[in-house]
Amino acid sequence: FFRLSHRPSWRYLGIGEEEARAFSREVEAAWKEFAEDDCCCIDVERKRTFTMMIREGVAMHAFNGELFVQATWDTSSSRLFRTQFRMVSPKRISNPNNTGDSRNCRAGVQINDSGAALGYYVSEDGYPGWMPQKWTWIPRELPGGRASFIHVFEPVEDGQTRGANVFYSVMEQMKMLDTLQNTQLQSAIVKAMYAATIESELDTQSAMDFILGANSQEQRERLTGWIGEIAAYYSAAPVRLGGAKVPHLMPGDSLNLQTAQDTDNGYSVFEQSLLRYIAAGLGVSYEQLSRNYAQMSYSTARASANESWAHFMGRRKFVASRQASQMFLCWLEEAIVRRVVTLPSKARFSFQEARSAWGNCDWIGSGRMAIDGLKEVQEAVMLIEAGLSTYEKECAKRGDDYQEIFAQQVRETMERRAAGLKPPAWAAAAFESGLRQSTEEEKSDSRAA
Known part of the structure; x- marks a missing residue:
C-alpha cells in the first residue's frame, strides 16, 4: 500500500x-x-x-x-x-x-x-x-x-x-534496439536452416536431367537403372556398428551438410551499449534496466541500487x-x-x-531492494546507534511504518509473557549487553565524581 x-x-x-x-x-x-x-x-x-x-x-x-x-x-x-x-x-x-x-x-x-x-x-x-x-x-x-x-x-x-x-531523449535508441533485436531474430532463423547435398561424379548434364526430370524414354530408363543400382548397392552393404546401421555411399559420392555461419557479429556488445545509453537517459542504472546482475559484486550492486533509489x-x-x-x-x-x-x-x-x-x-511506498539482508540490517542498526538515522527513516526504507511495528512488538511481547514464553535469545543477549554497558557507565561516572 x-x-x-x-x-x-x-x-x-x-x-x-x-x-x-x-x-x-x-x-x-x-x-x-x-x-x-x-x-x-x-x-x-x-x-x-x-x-x-x-x-x-x-x-x-x-x-x-x-x-x-x-x-x-x-x-x-x-x-x-x-x-x-x-x-x-x-x-x-x-x-x-x-x-x-x-x-x-x-x-x-x-x-x-x-x-x-x-x-x-x-x-x-x-x-x-x-x-x-x-x-x-x-x-x-x-x-x-x-x-x-x-x-x-x-x-x-x-x-x-x-x-x-x-522517453523523448532516448526514442531513437529504443527504435534502434527494436530493429536490432528483430534483425537478430531473423538472422537466428536463417542460421537454424540447413541443406543436405550429395556430391557425385555425374556430369552436369546428367545430374540436371535426373533432378529436373527426363523427357525421353531413354533418359527415364537410365535414371531408373541408376537408382536401382544405388538401391542394390546399399542393400547389399549393411554395415553396422554396435547395432546401428552405418550408411555407406557409392564410390565417388559424398554427403555434405550446408549451414549458415554462426557468428555474433558484435550483437551483444552493441545491445549493451544501447541499453546503457537508454538507462542513462531515463536516470536508472544499466543493471536495473536490463535485469542483468551476473557480473556484479556486492559493492557495485549496492552502488547501482543506491543511485537508482535516490532517483526513484x-x-x-x-x-x-x-x-x-x-x-x-x-x-x-x-x-x-x-x-x-x-x-x-x-x-x-x-x-x-x-x-x-x-x-x-x-x-x-515500497521498500528498497535488499542485496544482502544481513549487511542492510547491520548498517541500519549502526546508523541508529550513532544517531545518524531514526527508526522512522530506516523502517520507511523497508516500506514499513515504525509506529505499526512498535505497536505490534508491544502486543507480541505481552502475549509471549502471558503464554509463559521466554524472550528470543538475541533479545535477551541485547538486553544483557545494554544493561552491562549502562552499569559500567554509571560506575565510571561515580568514580569521576
Whole structure:
C-alpha cells in the first residue's frame, strides 16, 4: 500500500505536539478505511483503490510526462464520504473542436495572463462514431479553494502548459534496439536452416536431367537403372556398428551438410551499449534496466541500487506524493466538515486558512531492494546507534511504518509473557549487553565524581 504518514505543522497551527499526534492517528485511521476500501468507492469507475490510482498515475506520468485526476462529488447518500476521483487520460485534454492554440488556451489548458492554469478542456469519452465529440470545461479549483482538477507535471521553461515524455531523449535508441533485436531474430532463423547435398561424379548434364526430370524414354530408363543400382548397392552393404546401421555411399559420392555461419557479429556488445545509453537517459542504472546482475559484486550492486533509489525517491516525492497529497486534501476537507475527524480546539487557523499545514504529510511506498539482508540490517542498526538515522527513516526504507511495528512488538511481547514464553535469545543477549554497558557507565561516572 501507499500509506499515509500524517504530520500537521503543529508549531505553525499553534497546537501541542501530543494534540497533533492524536489528531494524526485519528486521520490516518479514517483515511485508510476510505482509501483502501475493497469496494473501490474512492474511484468513480469503481475499479481502483487509492494505491492503484497512485500506481496508474506514476505509469501515466512515465509514458506521457504528466498525469490528470479529476475530483468529483458522489450524489449517492448510501456512503459516508462523497469525495471521489476519476483518472483522466492526457489524450483527452485538447482544445475545443481541435482548434489551434491561442494566448489563453494552449493544448487544452486555459491560462490567465500570468500563465497560471484556470481550467482544462476534457473531451468526453464517447464511443468512436457514436456521437459528435464534445468538450467539457473543468475549473482547476472551486471557489472555496478545493481542488477540482489535479495536474502534475514538471515544467522545463516558462509558459509550458503540458508535460513532456521522458522517453523523448532516448526514442531513437529504443527504435534502434527494436530493429536490432528483430534483425537478430531473423538472422537466428536463417542460421537454424540447413541443406543436405550429395556430391557425385555425374556430369552436369546428367545430374540436371535426373533432378529436373527426363523427357525421353531413354533418359527415364537410365535414371531408373541408376537408382536401382544405388538401391542394390546399399542393400547389399549393411554395415553396422554396435547395432546401428552405418550408411555407406557409392564410390565417388559424398554427403555434405550446408549451414549458415554462426557468428555474433558484435550483437551483444552493441545491445549493451544501447541499453546503457537508454538507462542513462531515463536516470536508472544499466543493471536495473536490463535485469542483468551476473557480473556484479556486492559493492557495485549496492552502488547501482543506491543511485537508482535516490532517483526513484525524487520521482516519488515529485509525482506520487504530489498526486496523493492533493487527493488527501480533498478528502480531509470533507472529513472535517462531516466531523469524522475533529480539529484541535486551540488551533490558530481553520482548515481553509491553512490547508497545507493541516494536510502536511509523508507517504510510505515500497521498500528498497535488499542485496544482502544481513549487511542492510547491520548498517541500519549502526546508523541508529550513532544517531545518524531514526527508526522512522530506516523502517520507511523497508516500506514499513515504525509506529505499526512498535505497536505490534508491544502486543507480541505481552502475549509471549502471558503464554509463559521466554524472550528470543538475541533479545535477551541485547538486553544483557545494554544493561552491562549502562552499569559500567554509571560506575565510571561515580568514580569521576
